[in-house]
Amino acid sequence: MLAFILRRLGTMALTMLCLTMVVFFMINLEPNLRKLSISQLDMRSSDEHIESWLVKNGYRQNFFVRYGQWLGVWPKYPNIDPATGAATSRFTYCNEPAETRFSGVLQGDFGCSTKFKTTVAAKLFPALGATGILMFWVMVTMVPISLLIGILAGMREGTRTDRSLSVAAIATTATPEYVSGVIFTVIFASWLGWLNGSAASATGQGITFYNFTLPVMTMAIYGTGYIARMTRASMVEVMTQQYIRTARLKGLSFGSVVIKHALRNALIAPFTVIMLQFPWLLTGVVIVEVMFRYQGFGFTLVEAAGNNDIDLLLGCSLVSVFVVLFTQLISDVGYAYLNPRIRVQ
Amino acid sequence: MEHIGGFQIFLGVLARFWPVWLALAIVMGASFVYKKKLGLYGQLFDSGVGIVGVGICFFWLFTAMFAGTIAPFNPLAQIPIMKDAMPGAIDAASGQVYLFGGDKLARDVFSRMVYGSQIVLIIAPAATAFALMVGITLGLPAGYYGGRIDSVLSFLANLVLAFPVILLFYLLVTPGIMETPIPYGMAGLFFLFPIIFFSALFYTRFKNRPDRVYIQIGLTLLIGGWIYAGLVFNADPLGIVSIKPNQLNIFVAVVFASSPGVFRIVRGLVMDIKTRDYVAAAQTRGESPWYIMLWEILPNARGPLIVDACLRIGYTTILLGTLGYFGLGLAPESPDWGTAIKDASRLLRSFIHPALPPTIALMSFVLGLNLLADALREQSMKD
Numbered sequence: 001m002l003a004f005i006l007r008r009l010g011t012m013a014l015t016m017l018c019l020t021m022v023v024f025f026m027i028n029l030e031p032n033l034r035k036l037s038i039s040q041l042d043m044r045s046s047d048e049h050i051e052s053w054l055v056k057n058g059y060r061q062n063f064f065v066r067y068g069q070w071l072g073v074w075p076k077y078p079n080i081d082p083a084t085g086a087a088t089s090r091f092t093y094c095n096e097p098a099e100t101r102f103s104g105v106l107q108g109d110f111g112c113s114t115k116f117k118t119t120v121a122a123k124l125f126p127a128l129g130a131t132g133i134l135m136f137w138v139m140v141t142m143v144p145i146s147l148l149i150g151i152l153a154g155m156r157e158g159t160r161t162d163r164s165l166s167v168a169a170i171a172t173t174a175t176p177e178y179v180s181g182v183i184f185t186v187i188f189a190s191w192l193g194w195l196n197g198s199a200a201s202a203t204g205q206g207i208t209f210y211n212f213t214l215p216v217m218t219m220a221i222y223g224t225g226y227i228a229r230m231t232r233a234s235m236v237e238v239m240t241q242q243y244i245r246t247a248r249l250k251g252l253s254f255g256s257v258v259i260k261h262a263l264r265n266a267l268i269a270p271f272t273v274i275m276l277q278f279p280w281l282l283t284g285v286v287i288v289e290v291m292f293r294y295q296g297f298g299f300t301l302v303e304a305a306g307n308n309d310i311d312l313l314l315g316c317s318l319v320s321v322f323v324v325l326f327t328q329l330i331s332d333v334g335y336a337y338l339n340p341r342i343r344v345q
Numbered sequence: 346m347e348h349i350g351g352f353q354i355f356l357g358v359l360a361r362f363w364p365v366w367l368a369l370a371i372v373m374g375a376s377f378v379y380k381k382k383l384g385l386y387g388q389l390f391d392s393g394v395g396i397v398g399v400g401i402c403f404f405w406l407f408t409a410m411f412a413g414t415i416a417p418f419n420p421l422a423q424i425p426i427m428k429d430a431m432p433g434a435i436d437a438a439s440g441q442v443y444l445f446g447g448d449k450l451a452r453d454v455f456s457r458m459v460y461g462s463q464i465v466l467i468i469a470p471a472a473t474a475f476a477l478m479v480g481i482t483l484g485l486p487a488g489y490y491g492g493r494i495d496s497v498l499s500f501l502a503n504l505v506l507a508f509p510v511i512l513l514f515y516l517l518v519t520p521g522i523m524e525t526p527i528p529y530g531m532a533g534l535f536f537l538f539p540i541i542f543f544s545a546l547f548y549t550r551f552k553n554r555p556d557r558v559y560i561q562i563g564l565t566l567l568i569g570g571w572i573y574a575g576l577v578f579n580a581d582p583l584g585i586v587s588i589k590p591n592q593l594n595i596f597v598a599v600v601f602a603s604s605p606g607v608f609r610i611v612r613g614l615v616m617d618i619k620t621r622d623y624v625a626a627a628q629t630r631g632e633s634p635w636y637i638m639l640w641e642i643l644p645n646a647r648g649p650l651i652v653d654a655c656l657r658i659g660y661t662t663i664l665l666g667t668l669g670y671f672g673l674g675l676a677p678e679s680p681d682w683g684t685a686i687k688d689a690s691r692l693l694r695s696f697i698h699p700a701l702p703p704t705i706a707l708m709s710f711v712l713g714l715n716l717l718a719d720a721l722r723e724q725s726m727k728d
Binding site: 011015018019022023026027029030031032035166167170171173174175176178179181182183185186189190191279282283286287290291298301302305313316317320321324325328 | 707
């Protein structure tokens with residue numbers, strides 16, 4: 001088991017290295033660098049002015065040197081102003097020490113956000129906290145509801161309950177967040193007036209039922225159908241097993257067979273599926289936070305990408321790639337742990 | 346401004362869709378009568394879910410085909426007096442009705458919804474087809490040979506799958522990236538796969554019959570090369586095949602995001618099927634590996650692949666909507682559903698009518714595809 005986890009961790013580290021390198025390359029493409037330097041100088045700067053700014057701030061070093069500096073395995077040098085000889089920061093709003101140092105992601109230095117005029121860490125981590133709260137409520141509503149629907153549908157295959165719940169589950173998977181968000185806002189905010197169509201106040205004044213229900217509902221509904229269908233499939237399979245028949249023939253009631261014998265075995269597959277939902281949830285987070293103006297991780301990512309904020313976008317990419325890979329790891333390890341047939345091998 | 350009532354709007358919409366109803370009646374009626382002779386497609390008409398799924402898919406297909414007849418207005422035309430008009434408002438100049446009202450730029454919401462179906466129904470199935478080609482061509486050897494080739498390809502597929510889709514789009518579909526050769530390089534790579542696939546398909550089957558193999562491979566290379574030149578280099582000598590740079594960018598991004606999923610499914614199916622007796626028989630006969638993969642394994646994997654293709658077209662539609670919703674790649678005035686939802690959702694507090702038609706259209710199309718996939722899965726399990 002330990003060797004298995006270590007091997008998975010190694011693959012994860014390698015994947016992260018490759019992915020961050022690709023992301024680093026894509027974000028630091030020539031058009032983006034030019035846009036950055038123009039935004040830092042002024043609109044009418046000449047080409048050589050732009051070029052000298054890029055050289056001065058270290059954007060023209062070798063790609064691998066720059067990647068190493070961002071990662072923190074290659075020293076960063078201070079920008080010495082040739083006229084005065086004094087060291088200056090890249091951007092006026094972030095202080096960068098005037099000595100040569102190792103300072104990258106590994107040391108906790110994510111760089112400087114040009115859009116929010118602060119360090120990336122100061123912007124990114126509060127945003128992640130806000131998204132964490134959203135994710136928590138989504139999980140709390142989505143997982144029990146979808147498991148319940150899946151179990152009810154899969155417990156007796158082919159009945160009317162099964163058919164109608166399955167069609168309902170299919171319908172929710174056909175409704176992406178930007179569709180259900182609009183429909184829910186129309187119904188609950190514009191028409192009935194029960195809920196607030198914007199979660200902007202949640203950041204400042206705290207979360208209330210009034211401003212937070214719509215985002216949570218919108219995000220939960222897309223995943224619900226998918227998890228419910230997986231649970232149903234796994235439940236249907238378990239219910240045809242010999243040991244269920246034996247338990248029934250022993251004279252146990254249907255309810256107790258479902259709860260004591262079937263449920264535990266049927267929930268192994270949905271566990272993996274729920275973990276693998278995180279990449280999808282990340283997309284959902286971005287859509288929902290933009291739609292309801294909630295200042296979380298997704299909102300930050302869109303702001304960073306839309307405003308060519310290179311360091312912040314790199315930080316966001318690192319976080320999202322890490323979340324995806326880490327949940328995959330948990331899903332693999334957890335599956336092996338929960339399923340004795342795999343664990344023994 | 347004159348308005349017509351709710352019931353008249355309903356009748357008006359039904360009447361505008363007349364070519365669709367006609368075509369639906371003919372196709373569905375004919376399919377229902379001859380369902381015994383139509384194989385898997387005919388079996389769909391045995392279940393209610395299947396009929397509904399097929400009906401919805403055909404509805405949007407015919408809407409896209411007859412968009413010019415159905416839509417009363419040009420999707421980009423602005424009639425200033427109709428700005429934010431309520432549903433059923435009558436345009437005094439032409440006497441036509443804005444059935445679903447006007448949007449904030451005074452365009453007809455109904456016409457935009459109808460024309461939006463064209464964009465979705467061209468890009469989504471085409472991108473899915475390319476993703477299938479890429480996934481199958483790489484998934485077959487990965488599953489069949491296993492070993493190192495499998496490790497490398499699976500690692501690459503997992504790399505792409507570990508990207509959150511939205512981040513991928515923000516990196517791949519930007520105006521800046523159009524100045525670099527990256528989208529063209531990726532297009533050049535992806536569009537090679539169909540040519541490789543069909544050449545290998547014909548070569549392995551007919552390599553002992555030169556008279557046929559030369560013609561088939563020649564035709565594949567000719568047609569494939571022609572489309573390839575038109576799509577990747579925008580250099581079609583006849584000027585028929587062409588694609589706008591921003592559409593190429595979207596297309597490439599969607600294929601890139603969706604082919605690793607196909608790869609994983611094909612790989613899993615091949616690993617399962619290669620243990621069967623008929624594969625062992627073919628190996629004993631001394632058939633080449635690619636013949637076994639393409640002519641023994643692939644036809645037997647078609648059931649799950651067709652189901653997956655249906656689901657994947659729906660998923661691609663959702664991805665296209667996401668692109669539109671974030672204003673990536675598609676032109677700002679484009680009538681596609683995602684862009685329309687983005688524009689309308691910002692003004693929900695004042696007007697709700699421009700938001701509903703595109704959302705319901707997108708939802709119903711994806712729902713139709715999912716129902717179709719579900720019915721197909723049920724039918725293929727019965728065999």
